[in-house]
Amino acid sequence: MDSRLAIRARGITKCFGDVVALDGVDLEVARGRIHGLAGPNGAGKTTLLGLLLGLAVADSGRLEILGAPVGRAFEVPGGVSGFVDGPGLYPSLTARQNLAALAALRGDATRSARIADALDQVGLTDVADDRTRGFSLGMRQRLGLAAALLTRPRLLVLDEPSNGLDPAGKKHVHGVLTRLADDGTGVVLSSHRMDDLEALCSEVTILAAGRVVFTGPLGELAAENRELDYRLVTSDPERAHRLALDAPGIRLTDDTAGRQGGGALVVRALVPALDDLVVRLVHAGIALRELAPVVSPLEAAFLALTEQPSAGGQEAGRHGAAGSRQEAGR
Template sequence: MVAQRAVRARGVTKCFGDVVALDGVDLDLEQGRIHGLVGPNGAGKTTLLGLLLGLAVADGGALDILGMPVGRALAAPRGVAGFVDGPGLYPSLTARQNLAALAALRGQDARTPRIDDALGEVGLTDVADDRVRGFSLGMRQRLGLAAALLTAPRLLVLDEPANGLDPAGKRHVHGVLTRLASEGTTVVLSSHRMDDLESLCSEVTILATGRVRFSGPLGKLASEDRELDYRLLTSDPEGARRLAADTAGIRVVGDAVAWRGAEALVVAAQVPALDALVAGLVRADIAVRELAPVVSPLEAAFLALTEQQEADR
Protein backbone atom coordinates (compact mmCIF):
# COMPACT_ATOMS: atom_id res chain seq x y z
CA MET A 1 0.00 0.00 0.00
CA VAL A 2 1.42 3.39 -1.03
CA ALA A 3 1.42 5.97 1.75
CA GLN A 4 -0.55 9.15 1.05
CA ARG A 5 1.51 12.24 0.45
CA ALA A 6 1.28 15.04 2.98
CA VAL A 7 3.12 17.47 0.68
CA ARG A 8 3.58 17.45 -3.08
CA ALA A 9 5.55 20.25 -4.74
CA ARG A 10 6.31 20.53 -8.42
CA GLY A 11 8.48 23.27 -9.88
CA VAL A 12 7.87 25.61 -6.95
CA THR A 13 9.62 28.96 -7.26
CA LYS A 14 9.75 31.97 -4.96
CA CYS A 15 11.60 35.23 -5.47
CA PHE A 16 12.14 38.27 -3.31
CA GLY A 17 13.00 41.00 -5.76
CA ASP A 18 16.05 39.82 -7.68
CA VAL A 19 16.79 37.07 -5.15
CA VAL A 20 15.66 33.59 -6.15
CA ALA A 21 14.86 31.86 -2.86
CA LEU A 22 13.39 28.68 -4.36
CA ASP A 23 14.22 27.57 -7.88
CA GLY A 24 12.02 24.80 -9.29
CA VAL A 25 11.64 22.76 -6.10
CA ASP A 26 10.13 19.27 -6.41
CA LEU A 27 9.26 17.57 -3.14
CA ASP A 28 7.19 14.61 -1.95
CA LEU A 29 6.56 14.04 1.76
CA GLU A 30 4.64 10.99 2.89
CA GLN A 31 2.34 10.92 5.88
CA GLY A 32 3.62 9.65 9.19
CA ARG A 33 7.28 10.43 8.53
CA ILE A 34 9.75 12.79 10.17
CA HIS A 35 11.44 14.66 7.34
CA GLY A 36 14.57 16.74 7.86
CA LEU A 37 15.36 19.88 5.89
CA VAL A 38 18.99 20.98 5.78
CA GLY A 39 21.06 23.44 3.84
CA PRO A 40 23.52 26.29 4.28
CA ASN A 41 22.34 29.76 5.22
CA GLY A 42 20.43 31.27 2.33
CA ALA A 43 19.56 27.87 0.84
CA GLY A 44 15.79 28.54 0.93
CA LYS A 45 14.85 26.46 3.99
CA THR A 46 12.94 29.20 5.80
CA THR A 47 11.15 30.19 2.61
CA LEU A 48 10.01 26.62 2.01
CA LEU A 49 8.81 26.25 5.60
CA GLY A 50 6.94 29.53 5.23
CA LEU A 51 5.13 28.21 2.16
CA LEU A 52 4.07 25.09 4.06
CA LEU A 53 2.73 27.23 6.92
CA GLY A 54 0.87 29.62 4.65
CA LEU A 55 3.10 32.56 5.57
CA ALA A 56 4.03 33.09 1.92
CA VAL A 57 2.77 32.00 -1.48
CA ALA A 58 4.80 30.59 -4.35
CA ASP A 59 5.41 32.64 -7.47
CA GLY A 60 5.22 29.56 -9.67
CA GLY A 61 4.73 25.83 -9.69
CA ALA A 62 2.17 23.70 -7.88
CA LEU A 63 1.96 22.93 -4.16
CA ASP A 64 -0.48 20.49 -2.58
CA ILE A 65 -0.70 20.15 1.19
CA LEU A 66 -2.68 17.34 2.82
CA GLY A 67 -4.32 16.58 -0.50
CA MET A 68 -5.44 20.14 -1.21
CA PRO A 69 -3.90 22.58 -3.71
CA VAL A 70 -2.58 25.72 -2.05
CA GLY A 71 -4.11 28.91 -3.39
CA ARG A 72 -2.73 32.40 -3.74
CA ALA A 73 -3.95 33.71 -0.39
CA LEU A 74 -1.83 33.93 2.75
CA ALA A 75 -3.44 31.42 5.06
CA ALA A 76 -2.32 28.41 7.04
CA PRO A 77 -3.75 25.29 5.40
CA ARG A 78 -6.16 23.36 7.63
CA GLY A 79 -4.36 20.69 9.63
CA VAL A 80 -0.98 22.47 9.53
CA ALA A 81 0.77 23.94 12.57
CA GLY A 82 4.26 24.97 13.60
CA PHE A 83 6.57 27.95 13.61
CA VAL A 84 9.38 29.62 11.69
CA ASP A 85 12.06 31.77 13.32
CA GLY A 86 10.77 30.84 16.76
CA PRO A 87 7.24 30.66 18.14
CA GLY A 88 5.16 33.80 18.60
CA LEU A 89 4.44 34.14 22.33
CA TYR A 90 3.16 36.77 24.77
CA PRO A 91 6.05 37.47 27.18
CA SER A 92 3.83 39.05 29.87
CA LEU A 93 1.57 35.98 30.10
CA THR A 94 2.29 32.67 31.75
CA ALA A 95 2.82 29.50 29.73
CA ARG A 96 -0.72 28.33 30.54
CA GLN A 97 -2.20 31.74 29.69
CA ASN A 98 -0.32 31.80 26.38
CA LEU A 99 -1.85 28.51 25.32
CA ALA A 100 -5.32 29.58 26.45
CA ALA A 101 -5.02 32.84 24.50
CA LEU A 102 -3.79 31.09 21.36
CA ALA A 103 -6.59 28.52 21.58
CA ALA A 104 -9.17 31.28 21.97
CA LEU A 105 -7.79 33.16 18.95
CA ARG A 106 -8.15 30.00 16.88
CA GLY A 107 -11.66 29.37 18.15
CA GLN A 108 -10.49 26.15 19.77
CA ASP A 109 -11.22 24.43 23.03
CA ALA A 110 -9.34 26.37 25.71
CA ARG A 111 -10.21 24.14 28.66
CA THR A 112 -7.45 23.80 31.24
CA PRO A 113 -7.07 19.97 31.11
CA ARG A 114 -6.31 20.08 27.39
CA ILE A 115 -3.73 22.83 27.93
CA ASP A 116 -2.19 21.03 30.89
CA ASP A 117 -1.83 17.88 28.79
CA ALA A 118 0.08 19.81 26.12
CA LEU A 119 2.35 21.44 28.71
CA GLY A 120 3.02 18.10 30.34
CA GLU A 121 3.90 16.48 27.06
CA VAL A 122 6.71 18.96 26.42
CA GLY A 123 7.92 18.93 30.03
CA LEU A 124 6.71 22.39 31.12
CA THR A 125 4.24 21.45 33.85
CA ASP A 126 6.46 22.85 36.62
CA VAL A 127 6.64 26.28 34.97
CA ALA A 128 3.07 26.44 33.66
CA ASP A 129 2.28 29.51 35.78
CA ASP A 130 5.57 31.32 35.18
CA ARG A 131 5.67 34.32 32.85
CA VAL A 132 7.21 33.59 29.48
CA ARG A 133 9.50 36.64 29.63
CA GLY A 134 11.69 34.67 32.02
CA PHE A 135 11.86 31.56 29.84
CA SER A 136 15.05 30.36 28.23
CA LEU A 137 15.23 29.86 24.47
CA GLY A 138 14.75 26.13 24.89
CA MET A 139 11.67 26.60 27.08
CA ARG A 140 10.16 28.95 24.51
CA GLN A 141 10.75 26.36 21.81
CA ARG A 142 8.97 23.72 23.89
CA LEU A 143 6.07 26.08 24.57
CA GLY A 144 5.77 26.74 20.84
CA LEU A 145 5.56 23.00 20.27
CA ALA A 146 2.86 22.73 22.96
CA ALA A 147 0.87 25.45 21.16
CA ALA A 148 1.09 23.47 17.93
CA LEU A 149 -0.06 20.30 19.68
CA LEU A 150 -3.32 21.99 20.68
CA THR A 151 -4.38 21.93 17.02
CA ALA A 152 -3.80 18.16 16.64
CA PRO A 153 -1.87 18.86 13.41
CA ARG A 154 -1.61 16.44 10.51
CA LEU A 155 1.46 18.35 9.27
CA LEU A 156 3.80 19.86 11.84
CA VAL A 157 6.43 22.32 10.57
CA LEU A 158 9.26 23.28 12.93
CA ASP A 159 12.23 25.60 12.38
CA GLU A 160 15.25 24.67 14.53
CA PRO A 161 13.12 23.12 17.30
CA ALA A 162 16.20 21.93 19.23
CA ASN A 163 17.61 25.45 19.68
CA GLY A 164 18.58 26.01 23.29
CA LEU A 165 17.35 22.63 24.52
CA ASP A 166 19.10 20.91 27.38
CA PRO A 167 19.28 17.08 27.35
CA ALA A 168 15.97 16.71 29.23
CA GLY A 169 14.23 19.15 26.91
CA LYS A 170 15.60 17.40 23.86
CA ARG A 171 14.37 14.07 25.17
CA HIS A 172 10.87 15.51 25.63
CA VAL A 173 10.79 17.04 22.15
CA HIS A 174 12.17 13.94 20.43
CA GLY A 175 9.63 11.79 22.24
CA VAL A 176 6.75 14.01 21.17
CA LEU A 177 7.83 14.09 17.52
CA THR A 178 8.36 10.33 17.39
CA ARG A 179 4.92 9.71 18.90
CA LEU A 180 3.23 12.10 16.47
CA ALA A 181 4.82 10.39 13.48
CA SER A 182 3.78 6.96 14.77
CA GLU A 183 0.19 8.24 14.92
CA GLY A 184 0.27 9.48 11.33
CA THR A 185 1.38 13.11 11.63
CA THR A 186 3.99 14.28 9.14
CA VAL A 187 6.76 16.30 10.77
CA VAL A 188 9.02 18.62 8.79
CA LEU A 189 11.88 20.14 10.71
CA SER A 190 14.89 22.19 9.75
CA SER A 191 18.04 22.00 11.81
CA HIS A 192 21.76 22.60 11.67
CA ARG A 193 22.18 19.75 14.17
CA MET A 194 23.00 16.74 12.03
CA ASP A 195 22.92 14.42 15.05
CA ASP A 196 19.34 15.43 15.81
CA LEU A 197 18.27 14.82 12.24
CA GLU A 198 19.95 11.43 12.05
CA SER A 199 18.38 10.29 15.31
CA LEU A 200 14.89 11.46 14.35
CA CYS A 201 14.41 11.53 10.60
CA SER A 202 13.64 8.73 8.19
CA GLU A 203 14.02 11.06 5.22
CA VAL A 204 15.90 14.26 4.47
CA THR A 205 15.99 16.98 1.85
CA ILE A 206 19.18 18.93 1.21
CA LEU A 207 18.74 22.41 -0.27
CA ALA A 208 21.42 24.64 -1.75
CA THR A 209 20.85 27.99 -3.49
CA GLY A 210 17.14 27.30 -3.66
CA ARG A 211 17.43 23.93 -5.36
CA VAL A 212 16.94 20.39 -4.11
CA ARG A 213 20.24 18.57 -4.18
CA PHE A 214 18.96 15.40 -2.55
CA SER A 215 15.64 14.17 -1.21
CA GLY A 216 15.02 10.67 0.08
CA PRO A 217 15.75 8.14 2.81
CA LEU A 218 18.75 8.74 5.03
CA GLY A 219 20.07 5.31 4.10
CA LYS A 220 20.77 6.48 0.56
CA LEU A 221 23.24 9.03 1.87
CA ALA A 222 25.32 6.23 3.34
CA SER A 223 25.36 4.31 0.08
CA GLU A 224 28.07 1.75 -0.45
CA ASP A 225 29.70 3.72 -3.28
CA ARG A 226 30.44 6.75 -1.07
CA GLU A 227 33.88 6.85 0.57
CA LEU A 228 33.91 8.11 4.15
CA ASP A 229 36.54 8.53 6.83
CA TYR A 230 36.06 6.08 9.71
CA ARG A 231 37.57 6.07 13.19
CA LEU A 232 38.80 2.59 14.12
CA LEU A 233 39.63 1.68 17.71
CA THR A 234 41.12 -1.78 18.24
CA SER A 235 43.07 -3.86 20.78
CA ASP A 236 46.17 -3.67 18.55
CA PRO A 237 46.58 -0.30 16.79
CA GLU A 238 49.82 -1.21 15.01
CA GLY A 239 48.49 -4.56 13.83
CA ALA A 240 45.31 -2.87 12.61
CA ARG A 241 47.35 -0.28 10.70
CA ARG A 242 49.38 -2.98 8.93
CA LEU A 243 46.26 -4.93 8.04
CA ALA A 244 44.47 -1.79 6.80
CA ALA A 245 47.42 -0.90 4.57
CA ASP A 246 47.25 -4.38 2.99
CA THR A 247 43.46 -4.35 2.45
CA ALA A 248 42.26 -3.36 -1.03
CA GLY A 249 40.12 -0.23 -1.04
CA ILE A 250 41.36 0.97 2.37
CA ARG A 251 43.38 4.16 2.70
CA VAL A 252 45.01 5.00 6.03
CA VAL A 253 44.53 8.72 6.75
CA GLY A 254 47.49 10.30 8.55
CA ASP A 255 48.87 9.31 11.92
CA ALA A 256 46.95 7.68 14.73
CA VAL A 257 44.76 10.02 16.78
CA ALA A 258 44.01 10.07 20.49
CA TRP A 259 40.45 9.05 21.17
CA ARG A 260 38.94 8.40 24.61
CA GLY A 261 42.32 7.70 26.14
CA ALA A 262 43.37 5.27 23.43
CA GLU A 263 45.03 5.31 20.00
CA ALA A 264 42.61 5.29 17.08
CA LEU A 265 43.25 4.74 13.38
CA VAL A 266 41.46 6.78 10.72
CA VAL A 267 40.80 5.03 7.44
CA ALA A 268 38.99 6.13 4.29
CA ALA A 269 36.91 3.45 2.63
CA GLN A 270 33.69 2.46 0.96
CA VAL A 271 31.43 0.03 2.80
CA PRO A 272 32.53 -3.22 1.02
CA ALA A 273 36.21 -2.53 1.71
CA LEU A 274 35.41 -1.65 5.30
CA ASP A 275 33.58 -4.97 5.70
CA ALA A 276 36.65 -6.79 4.38
CA LEU A 277 38.88 -4.96 6.85
CA VAL A 278 36.68 -5.88 9.81
CA ALA A 279 36.63 -9.52 8.70
CA GLY A 280 40.44 -9.46 8.46
CA LEU A 281 40.77 -7.98 11.93
CA VAL A 282 38.58 -10.73 13.36
CA ARG A 283 40.66 -13.42 11.65
CA ALA A 284 43.82 -11.82 13.06
CA ASP A 285 42.30 -11.94 16.56
CA ILE A 286 42.31 -8.13 16.80
CA ALA A 287 39.31 -6.89 18.74
CA VAL A 288 37.29 -4.07 17.15
CA ARG A 289 36.22 -1.79 20.00
CA GLU A 290 34.78 1.05 17.98
CA LEU A 291 34.12 1.76 14.32
CA ALA A 292 32.28 4.93 13.41
CA PRO A 293 32.32 7.65 10.74
CA VAL A 294 34.47 10.64 11.67
CA VAL A 295 31.81 12.78 10.04
CA SER A 296 28.25 11.44 9.89
CA PRO A 297 26.95 10.25 6.50
CA LEU A 298 24.42 13.08 6.51
CA GLU A 299 27.01 15.75 7.21
CA ALA A 300 29.41 14.27 4.65
CA ALA A 301 26.70 14.22 1.99
CA PHE A 302 25.57 17.71 2.93
CA LEU A 303 29.10 19.09 2.53
CA ALA A 304 29.71 17.24 -0.73
CA LEU A 305 26.40 18.22 -2.34
CA THR A 306 26.45 21.86 -1.30
CA GLU A 307 30.08 22.28 -2.27
CA GLN A 308 29.30 20.78 -5.68
CA GLN A 309 26.38 23.20 -6.03
CA GLU A 310 28.72 26.13 -5.44
CA ALA A 311 31.22 24.74 -7.95
CA ASP A 312 28.50 24.42 -10.60
CA ARG A 313 27.40 28.04 -10.29
Protein backbone atom coordinates in the same frame (compact mmCIF):
# COMPACT_ATOMS: atom_id res chain seq x y z
CA MET B 1 -4.39 14.05 -5.52
CA ASP B 2 -2.71 11.44 -3.34
CA SER B 3 -4.38 10.95 0.06
CA ARG B 4 -1.17 9.41 1.40
CA LEU B 5 0.69 12.70 1.06
CA ALA B 6 0.68 15.57 3.52
CA ILE B 7 2.60 17.77 1.04
CA ARG B 8 2.96 17.62 -2.71
CA ALA B 9 4.91 20.44 -4.37
CA ARG B 10 5.84 20.69 -8.02
CA GLY B 11 8.04 23.37 -9.59
CA ILE B 12 7.73 25.83 -6.70
CA THR B 13 9.48 29.12 -7.42
CA LYS B 14 9.68 32.13 -5.11
CA CYS B 15 11.57 35.38 -5.68
CA PHE B 16 12.11 38.47 -3.56
CA GLY B 17 12.91 41.15 -6.08
CA ASP B 18 15.84 39.84 -8.08
CA VAL B 19 16.75 37.27 -5.43
CA VAL B 20 15.64 33.72 -6.31
CA ALA B 21 14.85 32.02 -3.00
CA LEU B 22 13.27 28.85 -4.44
CA ASP B 23 13.96 27.65 -7.97
CA GLY B 24 11.67 24.88 -9.23
CA VAL B 25 11.43 22.93 -5.97
CA ASP B 26 9.68 19.55 -5.88
CA LEU B 27 8.76 18.04 -2.53
CA GLU B 28 6.66 15.14 -1.28
CA VAL B 29 6.03 14.42 2.39
CA ALA B 30 3.98 11.38 3.35
CA ARG B 31 1.50 11.36 6.19
CA GLY B 32 2.87 9.62 9.23
CA ARG B 33 6.48 10.39 8.31
CA ILE B 34 9.09 12.82 9.66
CA HIS B 35 10.75 14.49 6.69
CA GLY B 36 14.01 16.35 7.24
CA LEU B 37 14.93 19.58 5.50
CA ALA B 38 18.59 20.58 5.38
CA GLY B 39 20.78 23.01 3.52
CA PRO B 40 23.34 25.78 3.95
CA ASN B 41 22.33 29.22 5.17
CA GLY B 42 20.66 30.95 2.25
CA ALA B 43 19.51 27.72 0.62
CA GLY B 44 15.78 28.61 0.80
CA LYS B 45 14.68 26.51 3.78
CA THR B 46 12.94 29.32 5.66
CA THR B 47 11.16 30.47 2.52
CA LEU B 48 9.87 26.95 1.88
CA LEU B 49 8.67 26.58 5.47
CA GLY B 50 6.87 29.90 5.16
CA LEU B 51 5.00 28.65 2.09
CA LEU B 52 3.94 25.50 3.94
CA LEU B 53 2.60 27.57 6.84
CA GLY B 54 0.76 30.09 4.66
CA LEU B 55 3.11 32.95 5.56
CA ALA B 56 4.03 33.47 1.91
CA VAL B 57 2.77 32.39 -1.50
CA ALA B 58 4.70 30.89 -4.39
CA ASP B 59 5.24 32.86 -7.58
CA SER B 60 4.77 29.73 -9.68
CA GLY B 61 4.35 25.99 -9.35
CA ARG B 62 1.73 23.83 -7.71
CA LEU B 63 1.39 23.15 -3.99
CA GLU B 64 -1.04 20.76 -2.31
CA ILE B 65 -1.23 20.48 1.47
CA LEU B 66 -3.31 17.74 3.10
CA GLY B 67 -4.86 17.05 -0.28
CA ALA B 68 -6.05 20.62 -0.86
CA PRO B 69 -4.56 22.93 -3.52
CA VAL B 70 -2.95 26.07 -2.10
CA GLY B 71 -3.71 29.14 -4.19
CA ARG B 72 -2.36 32.67 -4.19
CA ALA B 73 -3.84 33.64 -0.82
CA PHE B 74 -1.99 33.69 2.50
CA GLU B 75 -3.68 30.60 3.85
CA VAL B 76 -3.34 26.85 4.19
CA PRO B 77 -5.90 24.15 5.03
CA GLY B 78 -6.90 23.54 8.63
CA GLY B 79 -4.78 21.04 10.47
CA VAL B 80 -1.44 22.74 9.69
CA SER B 81 0.64 24.06 12.56
CA GLY B 82 4.22 24.96 13.43
CA PHE B 83 6.66 27.87 13.57
CA VAL B 84 9.51 29.50 11.68
CA ASP B 85 12.39 31.39 13.30
CA GLY B 86 11.15 30.41 16.76
CA PRO B 87 7.71 30.69 18.34
CA GLY B 88 6.14 34.06 19.15
CA LEU B 89 5.34 34.32 22.86
CA TYR B 90 3.99 36.93 25.29
CA PRO B 91 6.87 37.46 27.76
CA SER B 92 4.65 38.87 30.50
CA LEU B 93 2.36 35.81 30.50
CA THR B 94 3.05 32.41 31.99
CA ALA B 95 3.47 29.34 29.81
CA ARG B 96 -0.07 28.25 30.61
CA GLN B 97 -1.48 31.73 29.90
CA ASN B 98 0.38 31.89 26.58
CA LEU B 99 -1.29 28.70 25.40
CA ALA B 100 -4.71 29.88 26.58
CA ALA B 101 -4.25 33.21 24.79
CA LEU B 102 -3.18 31.54 21.54
CA ALA B 103 -6.17 29.21 21.70
CA ALA B 104 -8.48 32.16 22.27
CA LEU B 105 -7.06 34.03 19.27
CA ARG B 106 -8.01 31.06 17.12
CA GLY B 107 -11.49 31.02 18.59
CA ASP B 108 -10.77 27.72 20.27
CA ALA B 109 -12.15 27.35 23.78
CA THR B 110 -9.46 24.84 24.67
CA ARG B 111 -10.05 23.16 27.99
CA SER B 112 -7.46 23.59 30.69
CA ALA B 113 -6.88 19.82 30.70
CA ARG B 114 -5.81 19.96 27.06
CA ILE B 115 -3.37 22.80 27.79
CA ALA B 116 -1.99 20.87 30.74
CA ASP B 117 -1.54 17.80 28.55
CA ALA B 118 0.37 19.79 25.91
CA LEU B 119 2.68 21.22 28.57
CA ASP B 120 3.24 17.78 29.99
CA GLN B 121 4.10 16.29 26.61
CA VAL B 122 6.95 18.78 26.13
CA GLY B 123 8.15 18.56 29.74
CA LEU B 124 7.11 22.03 30.93
CA THR B 125 4.62 21.12 33.66
CA ASP B 126 6.95 22.28 36.43
CA VAL B 127 7.24 25.77 34.89
CA ALA B 128 3.69 26.07 33.57
CA ASP B 129 2.95 29.07 35.81
CA ASP B 130 6.26 30.88 35.31
CA ARG B 131 6.43 33.97 33.10
CA THR B 132 8.06 33.20 29.79
CA ARG B 133 10.35 36.25 29.85
CA GLY B 134 12.66 34.14 32.01
CA PHE B 135 12.57 31.10 29.75
CA SER B 136 15.70 29.80 28.05
CA LEU B 137 15.82 29.31 24.30
CA GLY B 138 15.17 25.60 24.71
CA MET B 139 12.16 26.19 26.95
CA ARG B 140 10.70 28.66 24.46
CA GLN B 141 11.13 26.10 21.67
CA ARG B 142 9.30 23.49 23.73
CA LEU B 143 6.49 25.91 24.52
CA GLY B 144 6.15 26.66 20.81
CA LEU B 145 5.79 22.96 20.17
CA ALA B 146 3.15 22.73 22.93
CA ALA B 147 1.22 25.54 21.20
CA ALA B 148 1.33 23.61 17.93
CA LEU B 149 0.04 20.48 19.66
CA LEU B 150 -3.11 22.30 20.80
CA THR B 151 -4.40 22.29 17.22
CA ARG B 152 -4.00 18.52 16.94
CA PRO B 153 -2.14 19.02 13.66
CA ARG B 154 -2.20 16.71 10.69
CA LEU B 155 0.87 18.52 9.33
CA LEU B 156 3.50 19.95 11.66
CA VAL B 157 6.18 22.28 10.29
CA LEU B 158 9.10 23.06 12.61
CA ASP B 159 12.19 25.22 12.21
CA GLU B 160 15.16 24.17 14.41
CA PRO B 161 12.97 22.77 17.22
CA SER B 162 16.03 21.43 19.07
CA ASN B 163 17.69 24.84 19.39
CA GLY B 164 18.95 25.29 22.94
CA LEU B 165 17.61 21.99 24.22
CA ASP B 166 19.39 20.07 26.96
CA PRO B 167 19.36 16.25 26.75
CA ALA B 168 16.11 15.97 28.73
CA GLY B 169 14.40 18.56 26.54
CA LYS B 170 15.59 16.86 23.38
CA LYS B 171 14.23 13.56 24.64
CA HIS B 172 10.80 15.14 25.21
CA VAL B 173 10.75 16.75 21.77
CA HIS B 174 11.89 13.61 19.98
CA GLY B 175 9.27 11.60 21.81
CA VAL B 176 6.49 14.02 20.85
CA LEU B 177 7.46 14.04 17.16
CA THR B 178 7.76 10.27 17.00
CA ARG B 179 4.33 9.79 18.58
CA LEU B 180 2.75 12.30 16.22
CA ALA B 181 4.17 10.51 13.19
CA ASP B 182 3.01 7.17 14.58
CA ASP B 183 -0.50 8.64 14.82
CA GLY B 184 -0.44 9.70 11.15
CA THR B 185 0.76 13.31 11.31
CA GLY B 186 3.17 14.45 8.63
CA VAL B 187 6.14 16.35 10.08
CA VAL B 188 8.60 18.62 8.29
CA LEU B 189 11.67 19.25 10.41
CA SER B 190 14.24 21.82 9.30
CA SER B 191 17.52 21.62 11.15
CA HIS B 192 21.26 22.15 10.89
CA ARG B 193 21.68 19.34 13.42
CA MET B 194 22.45 16.23 11.44
CA ASP B 195 22.16 14.04 14.54
CA ASP B 196 18.52 15.12 14.98
CA LEU B 197 17.70 14.43 11.34
CA GLU B 198 19.37 11.02 11.47
CA ALA B 199 17.60 10.10 14.71
CA LEU B 200 14.11 11.16 13.62
CA CYS B 201 13.73 11.29 9.84
CA SER B 202 12.94 8.52 7.40
CA GLU B 203 13.53 10.84 4.44
CA VAL B 204 15.40 14.07 3.89
CA THR B 205 15.49 16.85 1.32
CA ILE B 206 18.68 18.87 0.88
CA LEU B 207 18.49 22.34 -0.65
CA ALA B 208 21.32 24.40 -2.09
CA ALA B 209 20.92 27.79 -3.78
CA GLY B 210 17.14 27.37 -3.81
CA ARG B 211 17.21 24.01 -5.60
CA VAL B 212 16.73 20.43 -4.45
CA VAL B 213 20.05 18.59 -4.70
CA PHE B 214 18.77 15.42 -3.00
CA THR B 215 15.49 14.05 -1.78
CA GLY B 216 14.81 10.52 -0.63
CA PRO B 217 15.44 7.96 2.11
CA LEU B 218 18.35 8.53 4.45
CA GLY B 219 19.71 5.13 3.50
CA GLU B 220 20.45 6.35 -0.02
CA LEU B 221 22.83 8.94 1.39
CA ALA B 222 24.78 6.20 3.13
CA ALA B 223 25.14 4.22 -0.07
CA GLU B 224 28.17 1.97 -0.36
CA ASN B 225 29.63 3.96 -3.27
CA ARG B 226 30.74 6.88 -1.10
CA GLU B 227 34.02 6.81 0.82
CA LEU B 228 33.92 7.91 4.45
CA ASP B 229 36.50 8.40 7.17
CA TYR B 230 36.14 5.91 10.04
CA ARG B 231 37.70 5.90 13.50
CA LEU B 232 38.73 2.50 14.82
CA VAL B 233 39.84 1.70 18.36
CA THR B 234 41.37 -1.74 18.80
CA SER B 235 43.16 -3.80 21.43
CA ASP B 236 46.43 -3.63 19.46
CA PRO B 237 46.86 -0.30 17.61
CA GLU B 238 50.27 -1.12 16.14
CA ARG B 239 49.21 -4.43 14.57
CA ALA B 240 45.93 -2.89 13.42
CA HIS B 241 47.92 -0.14 11.73
CA ARG B 242 50.07 -2.67 9.85
CA LEU B 243 47.00 -4.64 8.75
CA ALA B 244 45.32 -1.45 7.51
CA LEU B 245 48.38 -0.57 5.43
CA ASP B 246 48.14 -3.91 3.61
CA ALA B 247 44.35 -4.06 3.27
CA PRO B 248 42.96 -3.35 -0.22
CA GLY B 249 40.75 -0.27 -0.54
CA ILE B 250 41.92 1.21 2.78
CA ARG B 251 43.66 4.58 2.97
CA LEU B 252 45.16 6.15 6.08
CA THR B 253 44.01 9.72 6.26
CA ASP B 254 46.36 11.91 8.28
CA ASP B 255 50.05 12.85 8.61
CA THR B 256 50.58 10.50 11.54
CA ALA B 257 49.94 7.46 9.31
CA GLY B 258 46.30 7.35 10.38
CA ARG B 259 46.95 7.06 14.12
CA GLN B 260 45.20 9.35 16.62
CA GLY B 261 45.59 9.77 20.36
CA GLY B 262 44.35 6.92 22.51
CA GLY B 263 45.45 4.28 20.00
CA ALA B 264 42.74 5.14 17.48
CA LEU B 265 43.17 4.54 13.77
CA VAL B 266 41.51 6.73 11.13
CA VAL B 267 40.98 5.19 7.71
CA ARG B 268 39.12 6.18 4.57
CA ALA B 269 37.23 3.43 2.76
CA LEU B 270 34.12 2.24 1.03
CA VAL B 271 31.86 0.03 3.14
CA PRO B 272 32.94 -3.28 1.52
CA ALA B 273 36.62 -2.48 2.09
CA LEU B 274 35.91 -1.52 5.69
CA ASP B 275 34.05 -4.79 6.22
CA ASP B 276 37.05 -6.69 4.86
CA LEU B 277 39.39 -4.84 7.25
CA VAL B 278 37.20 -5.76 10.22
CA VAL B 279 37.32 -9.43 9.19
CA ARG B 280 41.13 -9.23 8.95
CA LEU B 281 41.35 -7.70 12.41
CA VAL B 282 39.15 -10.41 13.94
CA HIS B 283 41.08 -13.21 12.23
CA ALA B 284 44.31 -11.71 13.59
CA GLY B 285 42.89 -11.87 17.11
CA ILE B 286 42.63 -8.07 17.43
CA ALA B 287 39.55 -6.90 19.34
CA LEU B 288 37.55 -4.07 17.78
CA ARG B 289 36.40 -1.79 20.58
CA GLU B 290 35.01 1.11 18.58
CA LEU B 291 34.07 1.70 14.96
CA ALA B 292 32.28 4.87 13.90
CA PRO B 293 32.34 7.36 11.03
CA VAL B 294 34.31 10.50 11.84
CA VAL B 295 31.55 12.44 10.09
CA SER B 296 28.09 10.90 9.87
CA PRO B 297 26.93 9.65 6.44
CA LEU B 298 24.26 12.38 6.32
CA GLU B 299 26.74 15.13 7.15
CA ALA B 300 29.27 13.79 4.65
CA ALA B 301 26.60 13.70 1.94
CA PHE B 302 25.42 17.18 2.92
CA LEU B 303 28.94 18.58 2.55
CA ALA B 304 29.47 16.81 -0.77
CA LEU B 305 26.11 17.80 -2.27
CA THR B 306 26.31 21.43 -1.18
CA GLU B 307 30.04 21.72 -1.98
CA GLN B 308 30.90 22.68 1.58
CA PRO B 309 34.41 22.17 3.00
CA SER B 310 34.53 19.42 5.62
CA ALA B 311 37.08 21.20 7.82
CA GLY B 312 37.99 24.66 9.02
CA GLY B 313 34.72 25.41 10.79
CA GLN B 314 33.38 27.51 7.93
CA GLU B 315 29.75 28.49 8.04
CA ALA B 316 27.57 26.62 5.57
CA GLY B 317 26.36 28.65 2.63
CA ARG B 318 29.53 30.67 1.90
CA HIS B 319 30.22 29.04 -1.41
CA GLY B 320 29.46 30.50 -4.85
CA ALA B 321 25.85 30.26 -5.93
CA ALA B 322 24.30 29.43 -2.58
CA GLY B 323 26.07 32.37 -1.00
CA SER B 324 24.62 34.74 -3.58
CA ARG B 325 21.01 33.80 -2.89
CA GLN B 326 19.33 35.06 0.25
CA GLU B 327 16.97 33.24 2.54
CA ALA B 328 16.62 36.26 4.81
CA GLY B 329 14.32 34.51 7.26
CA ARG B 330 11.24 35.31 5.25
